[in-house]
Amino acid sequence: MIGNINHIAIVVPDLAEAAARYKNTMGADVSEAVDLPDHGVTTVFVNLPNSKVELLHPYGDSSPIAGFLAKNPSGGMHHICYEVDDILAARDKLVEDGARILGDGDPKIGAHGKPVLFLHPKDFFGTLVEIEQV
Ligand SMILES: CC[C@@H](C(=O)O)C(=O)SCCNC(=O)CCNC(=O)[C@H](O)C(C)(C)COP(=O)(O)OP(=O)(O)OC[C@H]1O[C@@H](n2cnc3c(N)ncnc32)[C@H](O)[C@@H]1OP(=O)(O)O
Numbered sequence: 001m002i003g004n005i006n007h008i009a010i011v012v013p014d015l016a017e018a019a020a021r022y023k024n025t026m027g028a029d030v031s032e033a034v035d036l037p038d039h040g041v042t043t044v045f046v047n048l049p050n051s052k053v054e055l056l057h058p059y060g061d062s063s064p065i066a067g068f069l070a071k072n073p074s075g076g077m078h079h080i081c082y083e084v085d086d087i088l089a090a091r092d093k094l095v096e097d098g099a100r101i102l103g104d105g106d107p108k109i110g111a112h113g114k115p116v117l118f119l120h121p122k123d124f125f126g127t128l129v130e131i132e133q134v
C-alpha cells in the first residue's frame, strides 16, 4: 500500500535558524517559510534529490505541534510521511486493521496541495505517520 517516503518532519524552535543551518552548513536547497493556518504550522521544505525534510514550527494558538515542542524544546523528529495512491482506500484498510486516524477521519489538503491523513503514533511503534496521496 505505501510507496516512497515523501518527507520526514522535524519540529524546530527557530525556523529561520534551522533553514539557514540546512542552507549554509548542509548546502541544501531550502524553500521560503509558508504559514499553513489550517494545520497550525509554519513550514520550510528542504528539497533533497530523492525526498524532502519538512521543518515545522507552531503557528497560532492551537497548534498540534505545540505540545511536542514543549516536551522537546530543542526540537526533534516529529513524523514520517509515506506516499499512497488512493488515500481513502488506504484509510479504510488502516481502520479495518485497527489503526486510529487522527482528526475527523477526512483527509485535509497538505503542504503540497494533496490530501493527507495522520495516524496515531501509538499504533506505529511510537512514530507519528502521515500518508499523502500522490
Ligand atoms: C504542513 C502540513 C502537513 C503536511 O502536508 O506535511 C503536516 O505535516 S502538518 C504537521 C502537524 N500536524 C499534525 O501533527 C497533525 C497530527 N498530530 C496530532 O493530532 C497531534 O500532534 C498528536 C499526534 C495527537 C499528539 O498530540 P499532543 O497533544 O502533542 O500529545 P498527546 O499528549 O495527545 O500525545 C499522546 C501520546 O503520543 C505521543 N506523541 C505525541 N506526538 C508524537 C510524535 N510526533 N511522535 C511520537 N509520539 C508522539 C505523546 O508523547 C504521548 O505519549 P505518552 O506520553 O506515552 O502518552
Ligand SMILES: [Co+2]
Pocket: 007, 009, 054, 079, 081, 130
Ligand atoms: Co508532514
